[in-house]
Amino acid sequence: METLDILIIGGGPIGLACGLAAKKAGLSYVILEKGCLVNSLYNYPLNMTFFSTSERLEIDGIPFMSINAKPTRPEALEYYRRVATSRELHVKLFEEVQTISPNGDTYTVKTPRHTYNARHVVIATGFYDIPNLMNVPGEDLPKVRHYYKDPHFYAMQRVIVVGAHNSAVDAALETWRKGADVTMVIRESGIGSRVKYWVKPDIENRIKEGSIKAHCHSVIKAIRPDEVDISTPDGVVTVENDYVIAMTGYQPNFSFLEKAGIELSKDEKKYPAYNPDTMETNLPRVYLAGVVCGGMDTHVWFIENSRDHAEKIIAHVKRNA
Template structure:
């Protein structure tokens, strides 16, 4: 069994930032990631553009140079890959964490981390698992059909097809606009009475104009009622509408794996947010020496934290672990 000062669960941008700070502090550490490097970013739409500027996505004082004011998904993947390789971060990919057990050895707290491949021991653990793993389901008949996806990749596949896009925020708007521009017949199903107010400022007028002119059909205040191989039923204010359909892109949002936190003993708030218990100054949870970093800190409020405002978590945690004011990466 391998022993480390620190085990970091999650190999996204914030997990990498924690690894960089551990490296600077001289701690032995390992980053465990259940998928590929920055797995969540890899699963973003192929043509996605970030809302943040590149400097707000930097970690470890490593410059992020983009060709445009707003970097793309491919540029972000290249940046974080280069950071991991150039800084020789100790990362084990495609190795999911299944269990964490605590044992007291004399006066020290030691945790055993069991993964799909191995076991590790560490005095400290950082959980930086993000929120992109578990989609919100529509819970309607036919949602399990092969034509339904909760992850949108790229638009060419949907050319000349009847596509329904569910949702009204950034991912849904991107999917609707891109598939329409590649020749799909696009219908949007939106629970609210308008496009989401968090949609990127350059995309919001675009989708609103396409809806207004009738290029993209939109049913507001509506929900998917049922999905069949060649049709879909939409519950609208005027009643059920049935339309021909080849594919459903359900951009209904995602949620963090809070069950994992519960399983290891981290307490959550009793309201609908289910915010994990942690100290705002140190990021330490109710479990000694176990810390949270990144979006997971927000519980179900997944829009409160993102890369640019949670990079500081790495510095705060390592200062708590080492008891020193350490390198601050200008976050």
């Protein structure tokens, strides 16, 4: 079995950036992705617009051309696909990593299809796979969705959107514009401060005029097939309802990290242990890259501010070769 210099887990933008850096350095590598190419971006809402400009989403200096000031999900999918194909990156899709095990000076990585051996492992798995649950009765009903894709599905339906940040605001506005009766349930005092600046006035005006109803300082208490109980400052309010779109955020696969042997902080943030100068974890020659570095603080790392993780990792690998 060939021993690779680097095995990269995750075929998102940062995983691709690590592959580009490894190839440029003349290192043998493979990128393993459990889903399609840039799987997390693929699962974003169909009409999503990025907060960043296209040049801040570029990797390895490859130009990202967009017809809009802010690129859209389809443009990003096309860009990263062209990067992977034009640079002939060694990517294996729909191959989920099951285990990472130390094997002397190397690591054995197993998937349902193959067993790999690598001197270094990079984990760039993102955070979009496991939703943060509300842990309320009825959350397991089919009407409850933790992922939002297309507003047309909710046309003429009674929709509750849980949350007050970008994903929730986009879902509320888009489904309302398709004719849904929308109610927002917001834990905080109002719309989040990090909501895209060109969207925030829109949602706040829709709430102010009453087109979209909003319960602030409120949480879902129980969900039933035709209605939902909302705990508000004025007591429990029962609302007739067809669908609940719970935009409560997501978290990294902590069990995968722990199973591999990566230490996590003992508090609720679950920060993984790594050296910010090299991205190396407590496991020798095992690195983290991208959003997974932030633990539960998934708003800290993005494509635009974690692209240099690839350069740090490859520089450290070369120094210790």
